[in-house]
Amino acid sequence: ETGVTQTPRHLVMGMTNKKSLKCEQHLGHNAMYWYKQSAKKPLELMFVYSLEERVENNSVPSRFSPECPNSSHLFLHLHTLQPEDSALYLCASSQSPDQPQHFGDGTRLSIL
């Protein structure tokens, strides 16, 4: 079974919709991450959850809201998104700061 599973794989939504992205890790890790990947740009770290502590990139708009109910599950709640939010959203997890991050295959989000 894939270590980090993201659902859905594809999502098309209007700017007024509310949706959520889900991430589940089966690796026993204690940190989870959300990244945004846009074409020809560096991966942008959005949020980090580590032992229930949240660290966020201050440039992330409030229309993105993360939730981490436990160490295995991570959500990204979306509302009132803009066309420039269309991107691949990647979830990752790691065991500890000096261990590699393992990525899921992402959710391709398109905003109409």
Place this chain on the structure above:
Amino acid sequence: QQQVKQSPQSLIVQKGGISIINCAYENTAFDYFPWYQQFPGKGPALLIAIRPDVSEKKEGRFTISFNKSAKQFSLHIMDSQPGDSATYFCAARRRVSARQLTFGSGTQLTVLP
């Protein structure tokens, strides 16, 4: 100071050739430099990583060369194969922000048969 600059943006290599991707950084607090490989429709996967106390690390056909004084590191893929065709990202991490990787913008590698 948080940026990692990666070049080239795209690279085409003949089968059997050497692929070279370069990255440069400014922040001397970076102490861990991984490379990720990403195939279409998949998430990035760790390929190889290096710490600044060594100048080179080799794993199979993949080698990282690290130049601490120049603040540069590069990925060399020897005997490149069509199956190596993917996007490659360099990254860097600071000890004090250990969970936060700073990524380069990626290099799309195409290996021709």
